[in-house]
Amino acid sequence: MTLDFSFVNPEFLRAWVLHGLWFSLLLTGVAALGGIALGTVLALMRLSGRAWLAQPATAYVNLMRSVPLVMVILWFFLLIPNQLYRTVAGEWGAAHAPEVSAFITFTLFEAAYFAEILRAGIQSVPAAQQQAGYALGMTYGQTMGLVVLPQAFRNMLPVLLTQTIVLFQDTSLVYAIGAYDLLKGFESAGRNFNRPVETYLMAAGLYFVLCFSLSLAVRKLQARVAIIR
Amino acid sequence: MIEIQNVSKWYGSFQVLADCTTTVKKGEVVVVCGPSGSGKSTLIKTVNALEPIQQGDIRIDGQSLTAPGVNLPRLRSRVGMVFQHFELFPHLDVMQNLTLAQMKVLGRGPDEARQRGLSMLDRVGLSVHKDKFPGQLSGGQQQRVAIARALCMDPIVMLFDEPTSALDPEMVGEVLDVMVQLAQEGMTMMCVTHEMGFAKKVSHRVLFMDGGRIVEDCTQDAFFGDPAARSARARDFLSKILDH
Amino acid sequence: MIEIQNVSKWYGSFQVLADCTTTVKKGEVVVVCGPSGSGKSTLIKTVNALEPIQQGDIRIDGQSLTAPGVNLPRLRSRVGMVFQHFELFPHLDVMQNLTLAQMKVLGRGPDEARQRGLSMLDRVGLSVHKDKFPGQLSGGQQQRVAIARALCMDPIVMLFDEPTSALDPEMVGEVLDVMVQLAQEGMTMMCVTHEMGFAKKVSHRVLFMDGGRIVEDCTQDAFFGDPAARSARARDFLSKILDH
Amino acid sequence: MAFEWQELWCKDTVDGTVGACLGQDGGQTYLTWLLSAWGWTAVVSAVGLVVALSLGSLMGVLRTTPSRAAVGLGNVWTELFRNIPLIVQLFLWFFVAPAFVGALKAWPSWLLAGVGLGLFSSARISEQVRAGIQSLPRGQTHAALALGLTRVQAYRHVLLPVAFRVVIPPLTSEGMNLVKNSSVAFAISVLELTQFARQVGEETSQHMEVYAVVTALYFVSAFSVFLLAHFIERRVRVPGVAGGGR
Amino acid sequence: EDTIQKIKSTGVVTMGVRESSGALSYTIGDGRFTGFHVEVCNRVLADLRRELGLAEFAIRYQPVTSQNRIPLVKNGNVDIECGSTTNNLARQKDVAFAITTYVEEVRIAVKANSGITGINQLNGRTVATTTGTTSVQHLRKHERATGVDFKEVFGKDHADSFLLLESGRADAFVMDGSILAGNIARAKNPADFKIVGEVLSVEPIAIMFRKDDPAFKKAVDASIINLIKTGALARMYEKWFLQPIPPTNSRIGLALNDATKAAWANPNDNPMESYVKK
Numbered sequence A: 001m002t003l004d005f006s007f008v009n010p011e012f013l014r015a016w017v018l019h020g021l022w023f024s025l026l027l028t029g030v031a032a033l034g035g036i037a038l039g040t041v042l043a044l045m046r047l048s049g050r051a052w053l054a055q056p057a058t059a060y061v062n063l064m065r066s067v068p069l070v071m072v073i074l075w076f077f078l079l080i081p082n083q084l085y086r087t088v089a090g091e092w093g094a095a096h097a098p099e100v101s102a103f104i105t106f107t108l109f110e111a112a113y114f115a116e117i118l119r120a121g122i123q124s125v126p127a128a129q130q131q132a133g134y135a136l137g138m139t140y141g142q143t144m145g146l147v148v149l150p151q152a153f154r155n156m157l158p159v160l161l162t163q164t165i166v167l168f169q170d171t172s173l174v175y176a177i178g179a180y181d182l183l184k185g186f187e188s189a190g191r192n193f194n195r196p197v198e199t200y201l202m203a204a205g206l207y208f209v210l211c212f213s214l215s216l217a218v219r220k221l222q223a224r225v226a227i228i229r
Numbered sequence B, C: 001m002i003e004i005q006n007v008s009k010w011y012g013s014f015q016v017l018a019d020c021t022t023t024v025k026k027g028e029v030v031v032v033c034g035p036s037g038s039g040k041s042t043l044i045k046t047v048n049a050l051e052p053i054q055q056g057d058i059r060i061d062g063q064s065l066t067a068p069g070v071n072l073p074r075l076r077s078r079v080g081m082v083f084q085h086f087e088l089f090p091h092l093d094v095m096q097n098l099t100l101a102q103m104k105v106l107g108r109g110p111d112e113a114r115q116r117g118l119s120m121l122d123r124v125g126l127s128v129h130k131d132k133f134p135g136q137l138s139g140g141q142q143q144r145v146a147i148a149r150a151l152c153m154d155p156i157v158m159l160f161d162e163p164t165s166a167l168d169p170e171m172v173g174e175v176l177d178v179m180v181q182l183a184q185e186g187m188t189m190m191c192v193t194h195e196m197g198f199a200k201k202v203s204h205r206v207l208f209m210d211g212g213r214i215v216e217d218c219t220q221d222a223f224f225g226d227p228a229a230r231s232a233r234a235r236d237f238l239s240k241i242l243d244h
Numbered sequence D: 001m002a003f004e005w006q007e008l009w010c011k012d013t014v015d016g017t018v019g020a021c022l023g024q025d026g027g028q029t030y031l032t033w034l035l036s037a038w039g040w041t042a043v044v045s046a047v048g049l050v051v052a053l054s055l056g057s058l059m060g061v062l063r064t065t066p067s068r069a070a071v072g073l074g075n076v077w078t079e080l081f082r083n084i085p086l087i088v089q090l091f092l093w094f095f096v097a098p099a100f101v102g103a104l105k106a107w108p109s110w111l112l113a114g115v116g117l118g119l120f121s122s123a124r125i126s127e128q129v130r131a132g133i134q135s136l137p138r139g140q141t142h143a144a145l146a147l148g149l150t151r152v153q154a155y156r157h158v159l160l161p162v163a164f165r166v167v168i169p170p171l172t173s174e175g176m177n178l179v180k181n182s183s184v185a186f187a188i189s190v191l192e193l194t195q196f197a198r199q200v201g202e203e204t205s206q207h208m209e210v211y212a213v214v215t216a217l218y219f220v221s222a223f224s225v226f227l228l229a230h231f232i233e234r235r236v237r238v239p240g241v242a243g244g245g246r
Numbered sequence E: 001e002d003t004i005q006k007i008k009s010t011g012v013v014t015m016g017v018r019e020s021s022g023a024l025s026y027t028i029g030d031g032r033f034t035g036f037h038v039e040v041c042n043r044v045l046a047d048l049r050r051e052l053g054l055a056e057f058a059i060r061y062q063p064v065t066s067q068n069r070i071p072l073v074k075n076g077n078v079d080i081e082c083g084s085t086t087n088n089l090a091r092q093k094d095v096a097f098a099i100t101t102y103v104e105e106v107r108i109a110v111k112a113n114s115g116i117t118g119i120n121q122l123n124g125r126t127v128a129t130t131t132g133t134t135s136v137q138h139l140r141k142h143e144r145a146t147g148v149d150f151k152e153v154f155g156k157d158h159a160d161s162f163l164l165l166e167s168g169r170a171d172a173f174v175m176d177g178s179i180l181a182g183n184i185a186r187a188k189n190p191a192d193f194k195i196v197g198e199v200l201s202v203e204p205i206a207i208m209f210r211k212d213d214p215a216f217k218k219a220v221d222a223s224i225i226n227l228i229k230t231g232a233l234a235r236m237y238e239k240w241f242l243q244p245i246p247p248t249n250s251r252i253g254l255a256l257n258d259a260t261k262a263a264w265a266n267p268n269d270n271p272m273e274s275y276v277k278k
């Protein structure tokens, strides 16, 4: 197999890759933060012991986990008319409908996964810790916010970040609604230069470097914030 | 100070507490003992409403726990509690463990909370460790910090749930010493423990539980001094834990 | 039976065992005690090569553990070991716990293994529980099953690592009873324990460890009868665990 | 509505006549095509599951052994397969790998897709299996070795049976992900559900209808994995252990 | 909804474009799109502004895929789609088309040294085509009609399909002539490939927009007729299909076919079904 990388130069990378890379990173960041926030609420609902809170949360999580993300992205984008984006966010909203839609969909979808991780994290904190919080006179909110969740997050940090790496790779699914992510940059260059093998190899390399550095960073971070036991 | 009146509790169809009644007066030290699973922990947890009860009533300083609209956090902050596994907050250092609830529950300022924390830490002999994390302390030290943490809230009564049973044998002494001192200073205390030496030394009364019931409730003189008057179950239990 | 010769061991740069030497003769019961972290568990685990050593030599029945090509599984099967947290296999019922190693290691048939298992279970008084899972037994019962499991392998020596320290106080007795009986039947035993009553009753020798060293190695008469002749560290330790 | 339904699904895929919904005289309707596409989704997922579970477990186990070489192999494997997007991996297996390993060219694309999908998931499963094993008290290993079991026997009879029970929930999730990820197989010419949706949506111009049905079938497939895992979890639940019936 | 009204009130028109539809509509990176149809649309929109006296409006490019282009036009996300959409009856139920601007011929590309000259020689061979295109249907029909039996492999996009041919996984690539020509032109070695055989089908390609908006359609059609009359459309064809084009500056080299000439000579918006082979 002969490879031809002659089309690759700094200008190529700027024009084809940079924009998508930025969008993928931004989408990952927004969806991770939003998903963790919403996921925490879902996890707390599931653990509340009250059926009217737990059941809707469980149903939501199971539904999201059973449908391919690309379908969720597609449905969400197609079913919401452009007019709504325009009404809510004006011309900017209408112009960035796919991106806005991606931010919302990814957040909603990832929340289901983060909820499961956080549920496990909260359960990994001994129940007596919660009781110790109450015994000191703290309210439910204080106990959760100051005692249980900080521990749950630290215990689950590696899993949360692994899921974030998955999320970063999944941002490529926005191809379904025409948003432009990192992989799209390589793919579309591959098509228009008719060098798909070369661009896929470059994509594999770049993804590997990014994701692997992220997981190394996670390990470092984990050592720093780990609870001394 | 603590009035427990006909308290019953069930987990599903399983009855953990059956019609328990007793009173702990101000300044009194009461030891609770009994076989595993007899409901000791459950009983002591109902006293600050960590476990809800289905029947009966509990009053702390005259205030019923089951009254509608009772401010449970407020009430709990006046009842200190020490757990078997210490339950220090592992992600906070010792000083933060001591000041967190003071600031969030009692609304004390950081300086005041810190000062109170330091003096309590001093009392359990651990001032030098104030900046360490729980994981960096031995079990005995952790339990003493846990006692200090409870004391910071100026409790009117202290509850202990097997405070020494998770400790290495050589560390049991240092924790009991702190508890003895507290008792001698007149703190109202309710302790689940199997340390009969401690019971003999400072307790005023002993409760013996079995199968969710308070089977014996008598002065420590009667409990240790007059075994013949005790129930068969209590005698059997005592012989097991005092023997080997 | 067990010869430990100048054994040293490091975790990284941290020395856990420093030049430990002792011998356990056939039929002898040796108790190992000492403060937490002094290396007791590590020492006992080196005896059946669960922890590798960096210096020195250990021989069981004349066979060196460090000799090249030694069949460790074979050797370990002849050394019974009982752990602090029982370590029964939670997914197997009691009978399966007892027969697994007999069949896989000793190559016994299912019937023979079962029979041997039943008789050992009978010996620790638990035949009726043979079909239960470990999670359905009390701590004391689990530890007795663990002893039975070790005995099924017809060990020539038994190692115990704090077999009662994870137990509720009222269950300590039932486990110690089994151990006393074993000792009286002439089993060679090496026990890490803080149960000084047990030590006084059946041990022939006591080792006291501190900081990875065997600080004291003397007959139990000398250890308990002549405190003045003991090191300051050992006296201090003894006073702590015997006092309260 | 019912008419439109028939109009879409009972149409012959070649001449466009609407007739018997399951096709006649060797003809194919969109319904029979849909069913065969679902079948291919199932095949690819099944191959993927087998590969992912076996290799993932193996790598997870290797990473818990005392051997540095084994741990290293497991680590490299895991990092390699989890840090490159699946679609890129499949592309490389299909177009690039055969240039180096000629035999791959003879593999049918469903097999290549299943194996590629399995390799990708094996990295995640290896993480979970490793975590499961490491969550067991070290005493369990010691107890097994102390009874004279070899290390392999200790894994086989003690560590893995318990570790697998511990990791059933995350494995379930991964199994569901795998089924959903099988949709990427369309990229290397497997006629599965996503391929069907793209092609038939285009042919019939009824994208929404086609996507709705395909989404539902994915849901059913992934949820069956969930139900199956749930069933297994209950079957292997150990009495006396938290969550186990007494 | 009235598109002209919408453009007036928002000052923006959203143009649906394709990422890589041969020379018709594709990206040159940096979020920019170009191609024959994109240029046609730009001219049409400029005419619209002039004719209707609209204020200055912005053009926003919205990349679409073959799966989502019709829903997007229907739900208002896209005002005018300038990709490579075939005008057919099924689609006319959902959307409307402008006058046909280009007529595509489905052809066969093979390796130059393969000796294959027509579809009938493909018996027992492997044929590549792209998922989500009408070519798949043509192949199926052909297979049924002639009894010729070939294996099909599907690329997820044209570049993949071409790679199937290039890497030897397929013996032929059946696709729109302009796509085949474009891929060959950009291949590492264009001389290795050639387009052979009969025209398997012809398809009118047209600009697409919302249904039931006669005013908009009228304006667009008028503009296109004007482009045809003035020869501007032919010049644009020349520019995109016969001259070097970005990003690689290669020349597609596909002469204007007879079907397109006929469509320009007699402007119409007939669907594909009316082009059935005589």
Ligand SMILES: Nc1ncnc2c1ncn2[C@@H]1O[C@H](COP(=O)(O)OP(=O)(O)OP(=O)(O)O)[C@@H](O)[C@H]1O
Residues within 6 Å of the ligand: B011, B014, B016, B034, B035, B036, B037, B038, B039, B040, B041, B042, B043, C168
């Ligand atoms: N959350 C629960 N759900 C169901 N049963 C429970 C729960 N918590 C405790 N129990 C049961 O209630 C009984 C009393 O438990 P409790 O913890 O009060 O006993 P205890 O006397 O403190 O025993 P120990 O000495 O072992 O601490 C036990 O049989 C226990 O199994």
Ligand SMILES: Nc1ncnc2c1ncn2[C@@H]1O[C@H](COP(=O)(O)OP(=O)(O)OP(=O)(O)O)[C@@H](O)[C@H]1O
Residues within 6 Å of the ligand: B168, C011, C014, C016, C034, C035, C036, C037, C038, C039, C040, C041, C042, C043
């Ligand atoms: N895997 C390990 N890595 C590093 N240090 C270890 C490890 N295992 C044990 N240690 C250290 O070795 C020392 C001896 O441990 P060991 O468990 O033998 O003590 P012990 O006397 O049994 O204590 P205890 O009474 O608490 O069981 C301790 O300081 C311990 O922290």
Ligand SMILES: [Mg+2]
Residues within 6 Å of the ligand: B040, B041, B042, B161, B162
């Ligand atoms: Mg208790």
Ligand SMILES: [Mg+2]
Residues within 6 Å of the ligand: C040, C041, C042, C161, C162
């Ligand atoms: Mg130890």
